[in-house]
Amino acid sequence: MNRAALAHRLTLHVLTDREWSRGRDTVTVARAALEGGATVIQLRDKLASTRELIEQGQALRELTRAYNALLIVNDRVDVAVAVDADGAHVGQDDMPAPLARQILGPQRILGVSAGTLDEALGAIKDGADYLGVGPIFATRGKLDAGPAIGAKLISTLAARFPTPLVAIGGLTATNAPEIIRAGAAGIAVITAVVAADDITAATRELLTTIQAAKQSPQAHP
Amino acid sequence: MNRAALAHRLTLHVLTDREWSRGRDTVTVARAALEGGATVIQLRDKLASTRELIEQGQALRELTRAYNALLIVNDRVDVAVAVDADGAHVGQDDMPAPLARQILGPQRILGVSAGTLDEALGAIKDGADYLGVGPIFATRGKLDAGPAIGAKLISTLAARFPTPLVAIGGLTATNAPEIIRAGAAGIAVITAVVAADDITAATRELLTTIQAAKQSPQAHP
Ligand code: NI
Numbered sequence: 001m002n003r004a005a006l007a008h009r010l011t012l013h014v015l016t017d018r019e020w021s022r023g024r025d026t027v028t029v030a031r032a033a034l035e036g037g038a039t040v041i042q043l044r045d046k047l048a049s050t051r052e053l054i055e056q057g058q059a060l061r062e063l064t065r066a067y068n069a070l071l072i073v074n075d076r077v078d079v080a081v082a083v084d085a086d087g088a089h090v091g092q093d094d095m096p097a098p099l100a101r102q103i104l105g106p107q108r109i110l111g112v113s114a115g116t117l118d119e120a121l122g123a124i125k126d127g128a129d130y131l132g133v134g135p136i137f138a139t140r141g142k143l144d145a146g147p148a149i150g151a152k153l154i155s156t157l158a159a160r161f162p163t164p165l166v167a168i169g170g171l172t173a174t175n176a177p178e179i180i181r182a183g184a185a186g187i188a189v190i191t192a193v194v195a196a197d198d199i200t201a202a203t204r205e206l207l208t209t210i211q212a213a214k215q216s217p218q219a220h221p
Numbered sequence: 222m223n224r225a226a227l228a229h230r231l232t233l234h235v236l237t238d239r240e241w242s243r244g245r246d247t248v249t250v251a252r253a254a255l256e257g258g259a260t261v262i263q264l265r266d267k268l269a270s271t272r273e274l275i276e277q278g279q280a281l282r283e284l285t286r287a288y289n290a291l292l293i294v295n296d297r298v299d300v301a302v303a304v305d306a307d308g309a310h311v312g313q314d315d316m317p318a319p320l321a322r323q324i325l326g327p328q329r330i331l332g333v334s335a336g337t338l339d340e341a342l343g344a345i346k347d348g349a350d351y352l353g354v355g356p357i358f359a360t361r362g363k364l365d366a367g368p369a370i371g372a373k374l375i376s377t378l379a380a381r382f383p384t385p386l387v388a389i390g391g392l393t394a395t396n397a398p399e400i401i402r403a404g405a406a407g408i409a410v411i412t413a414v415v416a417a418d419d420i421t422a423a424t425r426e427l428l429t430t431i432q433a434a435k436q437s438p439q440a441h442p
Contacts (some may be wrong), residue, residue: 049314050296075271078299082320093270099303103324 006109006185007164009070010130011214012207013040013188016056018047021194027059029194034067036203042089042188044074057083072111077103087111089132092119097126111166115146117153124163132188133157135169136179139190151182158183173209180213227330227406228385230291231351232435233428234261234409236389237277239268242415248280250415255288257424263310263409265295278304293332298324308332310353313340318347332387336367338374345384353409354378356390357400360412372403379404394430401434 001009014033016026030041041064043057053076061083064071072087073080077100080088087109090100097112104110112123113132123131138148154165164185171179171187179187187210196202222230235254237247251262262285264278274297282304285292293308294301298321301309308330311321318333325331333344334353344352359369375386385406392400392408400408408431417423 050311050316051314054316054320076299078297078302078316078321078324081299081324082316090271093272095271095275095299095303099275100299103299103302 001109003162003164006129008185009039010164010166010186011039011210012037012203013042013072013166013168013186014038014193014203015042015044015074015188015190016060017190017194018045020191024194024199026056027063029199030060031063032199033193033203034063034069036193036200037207038067038069038193038203039186039207040070040072040188042072042074043079043085046075050076050079053079054082057085061085070109072109080104080108087129089113091132097123097128101127113168114153115149117156120153120157120161124161128163130164130166130185131157132166132168133184134167134188136167137170137175139168139170151179154179154184155182173205176206176209177213177216180210181216186210222330224383224385227350229406230260231385231387231407232260232431233258233424234263234293234387234389234407235259235414235424236263236265236295236409236411237281238411238415239266241412245415245420247277248284250420251281252284253420254414254424255284255290257414257421258428259288259290259414259424260407260428261291261293261409263293263295264300264306267296271297271300274300275303278306282306291330293330301325301329308350310334312353318344318349322348334389335374336370338377341374341378341382345382349384351385351387351406352378353387353389354405355388355409357388358391358396360391372400375400375405376403394426397427397430398434398437401431402437407431 021029057079060071070086072089073085074089075094077088089111091113101110109129111130111132112128114120114123135148166186166188167179167184168188172192176187193202242250278300281292291307293310294306295310296315298309310332312334322331330350332351332353333349335341335344356369387407387409388400388405389409393413397408414423
């Protein structure tokens with residue numbers, strides 16, 4: 001996939017999170033998000049056994065194929081390969097990107113988290129296909145996230161590098177447009193979708209807002 | 222490695238366990254066990270981040286090479302590949318063996334846990350290089366282990382299959398000989414070593430006992 005195609009497919013990234021899903025299971029949540037237009041499902045479940053992750057991943061693999069969405073696995077590169085996901089996402093506490101790339105192979109998508117310019121430069125040098133940049137705003141979904149960094153790192157990186165940027169952390173339909181206009185290819189959400197009363201409607205509203213921002217004249221090309 | 226060579230190298234398997242190590246770090250515990258003659262170190266840490274596992278695995282990789290011992294990673298096939306371990310061990314809550322094999326490749330060692338004859342038959346069919354059979358006796362090291370099965374499954378499997386068997390669960394220098402004589406290629410221990418006052422002495426006593434049992438006339442060939 002070339003960068004423009006990947007950037008397009010990264011528009012709206014929904015991370016699963018069993019703790020914030022109000023008792024709804026991961027597959028149910030993902031299906032509702034896909035129905036609302038999520039372009040990426042990222043499987044993330046720090047409580048599950050490997051066996052459970054594989055089972056969830058296999059179910060999400062079928063579902064994402066049916067909706068022509070991407071499946072990315074958080075942290076667990078082995079699970080990504082085992083369920084034939086489109087890629088894996090690693091944070092600074094996960095496997096170093098060069099080792100993850102070795103296991104994923106050259107074709108699968110490798111996303112890397114960056115909360116500072118230094119981390120972003122390292123991830124780009126390590127061959128990340130996209131960067132997960134954040135936390136942009138204060139967030140309740142990832143309690144171990146660093147300090148909020150705002151839109152500044154997005155605009156700095158977008159001006160200097162072609163690597164697609166996915167903004168994460170406290171994003172909503174209200175604040176997503178400024179981040180897209182700062183140069184993000186897409187946004188990633190957890191609670192804004194998985195904790196919503198109506199997951200499909202919440203996803204659709206986010207997607208519509210992002211698409212409108214991408215088409216506004218100030219948008220980064 | 223052929224089966225006889227592998228069986229020999231599986232003689233004394235020490236699983237790391239941070240919770241039972243009385244404040245001593247994993248590398249310190251492993252070095253002391255290797256000094257006492259452990260032939261396998263199995264990295265197992267359900268609390269560590271992937272990054273920490275990689276760091277521990279890299280340190281254990283150097284150490285096990287220096288002592289000509291095997292390094293096996295529990296559950297995390299990705300970590301096994303990333304640190305160039307000799308293999309991985311998967312339980313019934315971990316990745317299914319055929320998927321693990323796909324990521325490990327044909328050369329690395331794949332160990333699979335079996336607590337029943339059915340699980341053992343499945344693991345052999347899936348191409349396990351060795352079976353971890355247990356829990357043999359009641360154990361405090363793995364609180365999620367199934368009911369104790371005694372030596373019977375070891376002797377049944379040893380009589381029917383050439384796959385090396387590593388007995389696990391409640392094993393000590395006192396009860397290890399009968400399990401070796403029942404046909405186990407080796408034994409695996411957690412607390413008997415990692416919780417010992419003198420890790421090196423405890424390991425050496427186990428090794429000596431196992432080696433004596435292997436040479437006794439009743440031993441499985
Ligand atoms: Ni020897």
